[in-house]
Amino acid sequence: MNDTVLADDLAQACAVAMYARDRAAQTMGITVLEARPGYARLDMTITETMINGHDIAHGGAIFTLADTAFAYACNSRNEANVALQCSISFTSAARLGERLVAVGEQRSGGTGRTGVYDIAVLRADDEELVALFRGVCYRVNGTVLQEEPES
Amino acid sequence: MNDTVLADDLAQACAVAMYARDRAAQTMGITVLEARPGYARLDMTITETMINGHDIAHGGAIFTLADTAFAYACNSRNEANVALQCSISFTSAARLGERLVAVGEQRSGGTGRTGVYDIAVLRADDEELVALFRGVCYRVNGTVLQEEPES
Amino acid sequence: MNDTVLADDLAQACAVAMYARDRAAQTMGITVLEARPGYARLDMTITETMINGHDIAHGGAIFTLADTAFAYACNSRNEANVALQCSISFTSAARLGERLVAVGEQRSGGTGRTGVYDIAVLRADDEELVALFRGVCYRVNGTVLQEEPES
Amino acid sequence: MNDTVLADDLAQACAVAMYARDRAAQTMGITVLEARPGYARLDMTITETMINGHDIAHGGAIFTLADTAFAYACNSRNEANVALQCSISFTSAARLGERLVAVGEQRSGGTGRTGVYDIAVLRADDEELVALFRGVCYRVNGTVLQEEPES
Numbered sequence: 001m002n003d004t005v006l007a008d009d010l011a012q013a014c015a016v017a018m019y020a021r022d023r024a025a026q027t028m029g030i031t032v033l034e035a036r037p038g039y040a041r042l043d044m045t046i047t048e049t050m051i052n053g054h055d056i057a058h059g060g061a062i063f064t065l066a067d068t069a070f071a072y073a074c075n076s077r078n079e080a081n082v083a084l085q086c087s088i089s090f091t092s093a094a095r096l097g098e099r100l101v102a103v104g105e106q107r108s109g110g111t112g113r114t115g116v117y118d119i120a121v122l123r124a125d126d127e128e129l130v131a132l133f134r135g136v137c138y139r140v141n142g143t144v145l146q147e148e149p150e151s
Numbered sequence: 152m153n154d155t156v157l158a159d160d161l162a163q164a165c166a167v168a169m170y171a172r173d174r175a176a177q178t179m180g181i182t183v184l185e186a187r188p189g190y191a192r193l194d195m196t197i198t199e200t201m202i203n204g205h206d207i208a209h210g211g212a213i214f215t216l217a218d219t220a221f222a223y224a225c226n227s228r229n230e231a232n233v234a235l236q237c238s239i240s241f242t243s244a245a246r247l248g249e250r251l252v253a254v255g256e257q258r259s260g261g262t263g264r265t266g267v268y269d270i271a272v273l274r275a276d277d278e279e280l281v282a283l284f285r286g287v288c289y290r291v292n293g294t295v296l297q298e299e300p301e302s
Numbered sequence: 303m304n305d306t307v308l309a310d311d312l313a314q315a316c317a318v319a320m321y322a323r324d325r326a327a328q329t330m331g332i333t334v335l336e337a338r339p340g341y342a343r344l345d346m347t348i349t350e351t352m353i354n355g356h357d358i359a360h361g362g363a364i365f366t367l368a369d370t371a372f373a374y375a376c377n378s379r380n381e382a383n384v385a386l387q388c389s390i391s392f393t394s395a396a397r398l399g400e401r402l403v404a405v406g407e408q409r410s411g412g413t414g415r416t417g418v419y420d421i422a423v424l425r426a427d428d429e430e431l432v433a434l435f436r437g438v439c440y441r442v443n444g445t446v447l448q449e450e451p452e453s
Numbered sequence: 454m455n456d457t458v459l460a461d462d463l464a465q466a467c468a469v470a471m472y473a474r475d476r477a478a479q480t481m482g483i484t485v486l487e488a489r490p491g492y493a494r495l496d497m498t499i500t501e502t503m504i505n506g507h508d509i510a511h512g513g514a515i516f517t518l519a520d521t522a523f524a525y526a527c528n529s530r531n532e533a534n535v536a537l538q539c540s541i542s543f544t545s546a547a548r549l550g551e552r553l554v555a556v557g558e559q560r561s562g563g564t565g566r567t568g569v570y571d572i573a574v575l576r577a578d579d580e581e582l583v584a585l586f587r588g589v590c591y592r593v594n595g596t597v598l599q600e601e602p603e604s
Contacts, residue, residue, distance in 0.1 A: 360521075362520045
């Protein structure tokens with residue numbers, strides 16, 4: 001077994017461990033489709049409880065999907081990271097029943113203990129871009145698999 | 152009755168109308184405490200279903216509260232506005248059972264049909280800052296009270 | 303001549319017209335290397351007057367390069383656009399004498415009159431990422447080639 | 454002499470030391486008007502070399518002023534900090550000859566070694582808001598007064 005396989009296995013083990021504790025992701029119906037070092041792909045379907053006062057998907061629901069992809073991508077090496085700063089641009093409205101896919105990728109190791117990740121949220125059907133998310137994370141002490149990170 | 156009272160009444164009517172349709176805010180247990188022109192104050196308590204894989208409140212839950220305060224503040228004049236871009240900085244973790252208050256205020260009418268709003272999310276108990284959110288909105292056609300905005 | 307050639311010619315004409323008026327870009331030694339619809343590639347070399355109190359390139363100089371690439375990319379169709387909101391993440395320090403290249407690309411037509419662009423700033427020598435910039439623009443009245451945009 | 458006075462003196466000493474090395478701020482004609490712990494107030498006048506292709510102040514010039522206020526505010530305790538991520542919303546165009554004032558304030562100590570600062574850029578004449586800037590900084594090793602920070 002080579003290092004890439006080991007790193008992929010570790011990323012998947014981190015995703016499984018995080019998801020088991022991640023009641024928010026579970027409650028939203030978010031599924032982890034793929035996890036690799038610095039990368040995660042997740043999906044979520046827009047349900048009735050995610051609709052806002054303009055009758056489209058609440059920005060908070062789309063953010064939650066993107067932020068979860070960010071979390072799984074930046075915690076994929078069994079080093080605990082927390083989100084410092086996130087930005088999201090909404091490019092197209094999502095509607096009831098649509099399945100969204102979030103693809104998160106590391107762009108930079110950043111400065112010191114920090115990193116930068118880009119997450120694109122696409123409508124599954126036609127791959128239209130729904131949102132662009134960028135997150136900056138900060139590595140805290142602790143690991144994903146065995147211990148809790150410091151707050 | 153003076154103009155300020157009328158503007159406040161309109162802001163409250165917009166908040167009531169939006170909330171009635173806002174299944175996402177209802178589902179999260181978000182309450183609108185106050186709505187005035189360009190201003191909204193909301194609260195939400197962190198429940199089990201908002202906890203993430205690090206055993207703290209999911210960034211998506213905090214964002215959803217802030218984004219909802221943004222929506223109610225920028226739709227308070229019965230002109231439909233949608234969020235274009237939002238940024239959030241997480242400054243302190245929130246935990247199970249904590250009540251959070253989001254205070255949203257207009258900072259600028261912006262350029263043309265756009266506006267800028269700042270939302271602070273505070274822990275109710277000790278007023279510690281949990282997150283700073285800034286949103287840019289875009290005025291679409293339509294009103295809050297009678298018609299649906301264009302997507 | 304096909305439409306792509308015409309669109310590329312228009313983008314280049316817009317870049318030439320903007321650069322002739324753009325004393326800021328000229329003063330910083332910024333060069334436009336390439337302009338196409340929704341795309342621009344520029345470079346700039348870090349000079350003594352761009353160094354800050356930490357003896358590295360001032361964030362403002364790097365932002366200026368990225369923001370200029372954003373401006374040329376989003377004004378490449380002869381419709382005047384202004385920047386609404388920009389975010390930049392600094393991923394590696396740039397130093398005196400280094401040549402930086404900024405590559406700007408449209409990611410979305412956005413909502414209504416708005417658009418989203420991503421600009422990557424790289425060190426020319428080794429292609430190391432120096433900064434990631436994302437901008438939201440707003441189309442005002444007016445064209446690039448013949449009239450001034452409304453403020 | 455009490456602690457507040459000592460902290461203010463330290464902030465001013467840091468500002469003086471940084472400014473002496475800050476050729477970018479000097480070149481732009483930026484002046485430090487006030488420096489206190491977690492706070493800085495600077496000004497700059499829009500000159501010919503800061504004008505862009507739309508005949509208004511280049512976003513990069515306004516960003517540079519705001520980013521400099523951020524730097525002086527977050528380095529005011531003689532602990533070296535570098536900018537990780539900055540966002541700026543442009544709310545009103547600035548024109549040739551206008552004097553701008555940037556007021557930077559700490560909003561949070563942030564998570565671990567990080568902090569969040571808000572900088573408002575105002576036109577001096579009428580106090581109209583020109584831009585809102587928010588920055589996240591990261592504390593590196595080293596001090597402002599005696600050593601160089603790690604890159």
